[in-house]
Amino acid sequence: MKAAVLRELNKPLEIEEVSISKPGPREVLVRPIAAGVCHSDLHFLDGSYPYPLPTILGHESAGIVEEVGSSVTYVKKGDHVITCLSAFCGHCDKCLTGRLSLCQSPEVSRAPEDEPRMKKGDETIHQFLNLSSFAELMLIHEHALVKIKEEMPMDRAALIGCSTTTGVGAVFHTAKVEPGSKVAVIGCGGVGLAAINGAAIAGAGMVIAVDMMDSKLDIAKSLGATHTINASQGNAVGEIIELTKGGCDYTFEAIGLKSTTEQAWQMLGAGGTATVIGMIPVGTMVELHGVDFLSEKKIQGSNMGSNRFRVDMPRFVDFYLEGRLHLDQMISQHIKLEEVNNALNALKTGEEARHIIMFEE
Amino acid sequence: MSTTEIPSEVTGRVWKIVLDPGAKVDEGDPILILESMKMEIPVEAPCKGIVTEICVAEGDAIVEDQIIAILEN
Numbered sequence: 133m134k135a136a137v138l139r140e141l142n143k144p145l146e147i148e149e150v151s152i153s154k155p156g157p158r159e160v161l162v163r164p165i166a167a168g169v170c171h172s173d174l175h176f177l178d179g180s181y182p183y184p185l186p187t188i189l190g191h192e193s194a195g196i197v198e199e200v201g202s203s204v205t206y207v208k209k210g211d212h213v214i215t216c217l218s219a220f221c222g223h224c225d226k227c228l229t230g231r232l233s234l235c236q237s238p239e240v241s242r243a244p245e246d247e248p249r250m251k252k253g254d255e256t257i258h259q260f261l262n263l264s265s266f267a268e269l270m271l272i273h274e275h276a277l278v279k280i281k282e283e284m285p286m287d288r289a290a291l292i293g294c295s296t297t298t299g300v301g302a303v304f305h306t307a308k309v310e311p312g313s314k315v316a317v318i319g320c321g322g323v324g325l326a327a328i329n330g331a332a333i334a335g336a337g338m339v340i341a342v343d344m345m346d347s348k349l350d351i352a353k354s355l356g357a358t359h360t361i362n363a364s365q366g367n368a369v370g371e372i373i374e375l376t377k378g379g380c381d382y383t384f385e386a387i388g389l390k391s392t393t394e395q396a397w398q399m400l401g402a403g404g405t406a407t408v409i410g411m412i413p414v415g416t417m418v419e420l421h422g423v424d425f426l427s428e429k430k431i432q433g434s435n436m437g438s439n440r441f442r443v444d445m446p447r448f449v450d451f452y453l454e455g456r457l458h459l460d461q462m463i464s465q466h467i468k469l470e471e472v473n474n475a476l477n478a479l480k481t482g483e484e485a486r487h488i489i490m491f492e493e
Numbered sequence: 494m495s496t497t498e499i500p501s502e503v504t505g506r507v508w509k510i511v512l513d514p515g516a517k518v519d520e521g522d523p524i525l526i527l528e529s530m531k532m533e534i535p536v537e538a539p540c541k542g543i544v545t546e547i548c549v550a551e552g553d554a555i556v557e558d559q560i561i562a563i564l565e566n
Binding site: 181182183184217218219234236238241244258261262414415435 | 502508529531532
């Protein structure tokens with residue numbers, strides 16, 4: 133199969149022929165139809181999150197089941213699915229207490245002594261986050277996918293595989309935003325825009341979008357932002373404190389920087405909760421003013437929107453089909469696999485929402 | 494001769510030990526691979542040297558700052 137392989141940090145992905153193993157008993161071979169190029173891929177491309185190389189990036193996709201392992205009963209050949217990196221074992225303490233996105237069981241991967249899922253000759257190609265969707269085929273654990281309605285367009289479905297679930301899930305599950313509350317979202321990339329849309333669906337009274345690009349703030353308005361702040365033109369924290377008359381009930385950091393995480397904390401009113409969605413580089417420390425704890429402010433992380441994706445993703449599909457989840461504006465371009473490096477470069481400038489790789493059906 | 498202790502930057506689990514004690518390494522060579530929140534995270538040699546000790550076993554749970562390997566350089 134053809135795949136975009138990352139062999140060296142900060143170098144373009146190389147389009148190569150890679151071989152893929154046969155499905156084991158609990159594995160599923162998926163033919164991706166659409167794969168989103170996500171800002172998180174950049175964190176691994178630039179080494180701010182180290183990963184074994186060579187690998188095939190990509191973790192936001194939708195496709196069609198091609199073949200299933202002998203023990204798989206949940207899906208069959210031809211089913212339409214969304215893949216998800218939150219592969220769950222189903223029987224650890226995290227899974228059994230409903231926190232499937234925190235499952236760390238190794239059994240959803242192949243063991244080090246097993247044949248790798250992907251190879252080039254004798255060389256192991258490391259699977260990225262149990263998925264690797266910048267490839268014509270994906271071999272994944274059966275608990276890394278969810279069936280969806282066939283009427284759902286695949287390019288929109290792919291977005292639900294990561295950015296939508298991460299942003300909307302952070303609002304619904306991690307923060308549990310209440311109707312009428314005051315919300316600010318810092319960063320209007322795919323995840324931040326999803327959080328804005330999620331806050332609107334949750335009934336937030338005020339949804340403030342913060343970014344440095346007017347073009348993204350315009351998209352944020354179309355997704356439900358009631359106010360926008362261009363952070364390049366002033367003091368975003370001060371503006372939000374004034375706008376909300378004392379600070380937000382909920383803030384969301386959707387970039388992954390120390391400075392914006394600290395701002396998310398500073399934008400809170402008494403009793404407010406900051407949720408950090410962005411991937412802060414390994415080794416970075418965050419500083420908070422200790423006296424603020426007296427006002428019962430809270431700060432928390434959110435991984436993949438604290439999802440229970442087999443429940444959440446079909447609901448998000450329905451939200452889209454009902455016109456409540458606005459995914460159309462999130463896609464800036466459809467591209468071919470060979471154009472993936474252009475999409476990654478575009479993400480670095482921060483000017484466009486999302487490129488979607490479309491594979492031939 | 495001096496020794497360099499290599500700490501883990503994350504809490505997670507040892508997925509695969511790539512090199513055994515006695516192996517010669519250059520800066521950047523992966524010594525072992527950790528798994529944390531579905532990510533495989535390589536632990537690389539910070540300098541040229543010889544691996545004198547791997548302080549963990551495959552499958553071990555590890556915490557941030559725990560010493561996981563020692564190099565002689």
